[in-house]
Amino acid sequence: MNLTVSGPGGSASEVKTDYITATGPSHPDLVIMQIATNGNELFAHEPNTINATVRNNGTAAAGPFTVRIDAEGAVYETLVPGLDPGAQLEVQATDTTLRTAGDLVTITATADPQLAVAESDETNNALSITKTVVNNGYKGKRWTDGDDLDTVATFEGRVGLAYSTGDSIYRAAGWTVATTNWTTSDLPLPGAATILHARLYQGYTYDQTPGGSPVWTLQFNGQEVTPVATYTDRKGYGSYNNPSGLLVYNVTGLFEETGNTLTVTPGAGNNNGLYGSLLVVVYDDESEPVRKIAINEECDMLYAGAARFASDEEATAYAPFGGAVTSGLEEASVLSILFSANEAGKSAFIFKGQDYGDFSSGYLAGPQVTLKEFDVTDEVTSGENTAQFRSVAVGASGDNMVAAGAIFVTEYTEAPPVAAFSASPTTGTTPLQVQFTDQSTGTVSEWAWESRPERGVWAQFSTAPNPSYTFADAATYDIRLTVRGPGGESIEEKAAYISVLPPGGLRADFSANPTSGVAPLSVGFTDQSTGTVTLRTWDFNNDGRWDSISRNPTYRYWNPGVYTVRLGVSGPEGSDGMTKQNYITVTTPPKPPVARFTQDTRFGPAPLTVRFTDLSTGSPESYLWTFGDGQSSTDPSPVHTYQAPGLYRLTLRVENEGGSSTASGFVYVIRNIRPY
Incomplete structure (x- = not known):
């Protein structure tokens, strides 16, 4: 302030500096001091905690206001009831957005975004940071x-x-x-x-x-x-x-x-x-x-x-x-x-x-x-x-x-074996030498072969796997094979399987091929009767009706099932019949397989050996691998070596009686560069 006075004797002045202090009204000033995330990171595939620290740098208390946290468009707001001058507090939000490693996320925290508080400075209310989302390797790879x-x-x-x-x-x-x-x-x-x-x-x-x-x-x-x-x-x-x-x-x-x-x-x-x-x-x-x-x-x-x-x-x-x-x-x-x-x-x-x-x-x-x-x-x-x-x-x-x-x-547990056998010939005149062939599946350690004539008793004739036996007496014989293994035993019995005739005479017999398969199954029958035959009657499904009078007919089975076949023959020497129980087996066609496989590697330097593992479903019966380098394999799970660099497309084709399926993959072989 400067005061000057004048009078008859002259004038005088006095200056006083900082003499008058004028104060305006007090105001708060809300500032975001820092933003922190869990462990200073944003983790992939999980919610993340975000903390924002807000401080009142003003001279007056702030009334109620909100703090907004915006994480790349995901917005969370928290109500703060008030904040005294010089005080600060931490606001926490959980960002529930699931993100992927490598994503860039900008996080902005804003104090009082609705301008509910009159502040001395409205320009310093927000703070932003940018974080890169990372994987947390201490977690499982899922x-x-x-x-x-x-x-x-x-x-x-x-x-x-x-x-x-x-x-x-x-x-x-x-x-x-x-x-x-x-x-x-x-x-x-x-x-x-x-x-x-x-x-x-x-x-x-x-x-x-x-x-x-x-x-x-x-x-x-x-x-x-x-x-x-x-x-x-x-x-x-x-x-x-x-x-x-x-x-x-x-x-x-x-x-x-x-x-x-x-x-x-x-x-x-x-x-x-x-x-x-x-x-x-x-x-x-x-x-x-x-x-x-x-x-x-x-x-x-x-x-x-x-x-x-x-x-x-x-x-x-x-x-x-x-x-x-x-x-x-x-x-x-x-x-x-x-x-x-x-x-x-x-x-x-x-x-x-x-x-x-x-x-x-x-x-x-x-x-x-x-x-x-x-x-x-x-x-x-x-x-x-x-x-x-x-x-x-x-x-x-x-x-x-x-x-x-x-x-x-x-x-x-070891499955028991399943007994099965065949013999040739199954009919003839005395003495008849028959070769028996074991067709059992599973693990077999013991065999017992028995025969029984009509109205007779069982008698063992061999313990060999594939015996040859001579029948001296004319009769019709049942044959029984018992097999034993680690899993137990199994028996197959064929009634009236071997027909031994005296020299001369009429005797019915026949064979068929195939005797099993999927529907529709076409079967060729062959008359093997001995003697003079003038009439043949075939019953292919045991329903009592003639289905054919041909010598060697073919019959088609349309429906799945197990069928008994009978052949009747007659001639000047009389008549005879042969019935083979459950002789023809017709099954339902299987569903086609679905090709699938894995490989232990897809990339590497030449020469590169790759192990392929078949995972196909639906019981494939055949496999064809084409490796893309001109080579192929029919093994279910082959191992193949690629000799030259290149990108190879490979395929697996699997097939059964129901159809086929193909799966494909690739192998990338690079040139083998050794370090200096």
Whole structure:
């Protein structure tokens, strides 16, 4: 302020600075200070928590207002009853939108979007951040767009399973050469066993190798081998985001029953921890019961706990097994294969919803590999059965483990054999020598052949599989074959099957071809009667009416069923008849098959060996694989090697009497470029 006064004596002034203070009305000022998401991440395929911090930087209290959180169009609003000057609070919203890894999401938080509060500054009410959606690798791969532990190979028959980690150990980062030996005591096999498949599993952890995958050379019994399958998983976000993985090698052709040696040599820059090595052998041997073995593989990191934003249900890997049959099922088990599953009570094996407890008792401290078998006989159902590997949070966390494989073994009661036989000739004059042929199915260890003349008693004439026997007396004989095997016994009896005639005389006999098939079935009949025949009467369905008087007629059976056939003959020497009970079997045509298959790899360097596994349904009778390189195969599940680089389209055609079906796939073979 400046005051100037004047008078007769002159004038004077006084200036006072900052003398008068004028204040306006007080106002609040709402500001969004920060936006935070769960673990500073947005996770794929699940709801995400978003927190926004709002502060009143003004000089007056703010009345009721809302905070709006907008996550890429998903809007959530929270009412705040008021906020004093200098105070702040955190508002939380759960974004229920399920997103995919790689999505960019802009999140904007706005204080008082309805302008309910008069503020000193309305331009600073909003804050935005942009986040990239990530997978949470501590969850099972069903939550991260990955694969289950899927079936890669199946074996059926009198097969057995052997597995061992030998003398392998875990080796921390910086390991040099890793050598593992397997002795005959590690993998005990029957002396006459045939090796069907030998599969080597080599796991690793916390890989920091430049390029993102291990660099090593693997030799099995002195021969370098390359993986037939590679699996990997990683945390997917934040710190310590380094992958674990599993490399699988087919060493069938190199396996030695007297002992085996593995050498893994790291290359330049290799930087990872190396788990112990696991060798799995499937063999065939007549001493084994009938089994089906399905091998499933993947690499799925699991680690439950709130700090990792993974619930028990989410930290679960799945291993589905298809095609189970419960008829005759004796035992069923699952061999679980994991890395680092060692904490008691912090994991669970679940089969068909039944919890079988944790994996810790199967943990091998040396190789840090976990191998545990679970008896699941009581839970198996026909069709698909699914096993679950789960990390279970107790306190702050569950077991930090990696699910790598599951082997489902079903064992069946030996089915009894089914007796069947034929003979030639079935009619003739004395002495009549007849050759009998066993046509039984199943496993047979004993045979008993018996004959019985009309109004006679049974008498055994041989215990050989395919005997020859001479009938000296003229008569009509019933024949009975009893076969026995591990599953029990079976009997087939043919009434009036062998007709032995005295020299000369009239005797009816006939044969047919075919005697079984699908409707409509055309059957040719051949008269084999002896003597002078002037009249023949054929009854093809045992209804008492003549169907033909031809010597060698053909008859078509239109409807499914089992038919009895009779031939009557007459001539100067009299008459005779031959009836063959249940002689013709006509079945319903089967449904056409549906072609399906899997392959253990689709991509790799030349030469590339691919194992194909038939999964066709509908009982195919024939297979035709065309591999796209000019080669083909009629095996149900062939192994084929592509020699040259290229993109190959392959097809599987399956066929039965009901029709055919085709499935296709591809293999991409690249040029084998070796590093300098």
